[in-house]
Amino acid sequence: MSKIKIVADSSAGLTDEEIKKYDITIVPLSVMIDGTVYVERETITNDQFPTMMKNAKSLPKTSQPPIGKFVDAFDQAGADGSEVLCVTMMASISGTVHAAEQAANLTKTKVTVYDCQSTDRGMAFQIIEAAKVIADGGTVDDAIAKMKDVLQKSKLYLAIDNLDNLVAGGRISKFAGALSRFMNIKVMLQVYDGEIHVASKGRGMKAIHKEWDKILDEMANGPKVLGVGISHVEGMSEVERLKEKVQAICPELPIVVRETVPIIATHTGLGACCLLYYTE
Incomplete structure (x- = not known):
């Protein structure tokens, strides 16, 4: 049985400890402030953003990760034969799920993309429970079923x-x-x-x-x-x-x-x- 790895976008409200514990790969979103692009978790933090937004000349513009970022994450995760469960924030506020779906068609890794219909800590709850299911030997379908159950509750x-x-x-x-x-x-x-x-x-x-x-x-x-x-x-x-x-x-x-x-x-x-x- 191949190993299953989880990839998620950076809107997931996971702590650094949880990311490490459950071996989650994070694909960052980006935000443009007064013409400069900042990458979440790389060149800007959640704590820094409010002050930068407050001082900006106009409302910052956010964007989903480039398709290539997802392809790279999928290729790397699947290099050892693992398959990938990619969890994205709800489609109603971001096109991230569509970028991930396009990337899934460009990688050799077996990838299942799942729109968790939530974001932030609500997304984290689902990912953590899915990771536990996978750690216990569950399949991608088992993990998604668990995420749907968590979402309903x-x-x-x-x-x-x-x-x-x-x-x-x-x-x-x-x-x-x-x-x-x-x-x-x-x-x-x-x-x-x-x-x-x-x-x-x-x-x-x-x-x-x-x-x-x-x-x-x-x-x-x-x-x-x-x-x-x-x-x-x-x-x-x-x-x-x-x-x-x-x-x-x-x-x-x-x-x-x-x-x-x-x-x-x-x-x-x-x-x-x-x-x-x-x-x-």
């Missing part, structure tokens, strides 16, 4: 502090953005079925806190939580409030807190805060 909520980046990126109209700024509208988004949906909106942080409390109540009274993460874009004040409440619900679980990746931060803007978890 996952939640991803994202609070947006302001809509400026969504306006600049053409995601919403300038009028809607100006109106929301005037009325101090905050938005809570939820990711499901591989798409971003508006869960709620209201005036001021009080509305967001009320929505977080409702989400946390659902979390506390639902199935046992197996993994949890909080990602943000320079949103530490909100993170600390959220982390304290989550820790009270899941005192035995480590909470991975991290600045999110540039492709997410570009859309959400500064102050965004995201809760991701999965259950039994």
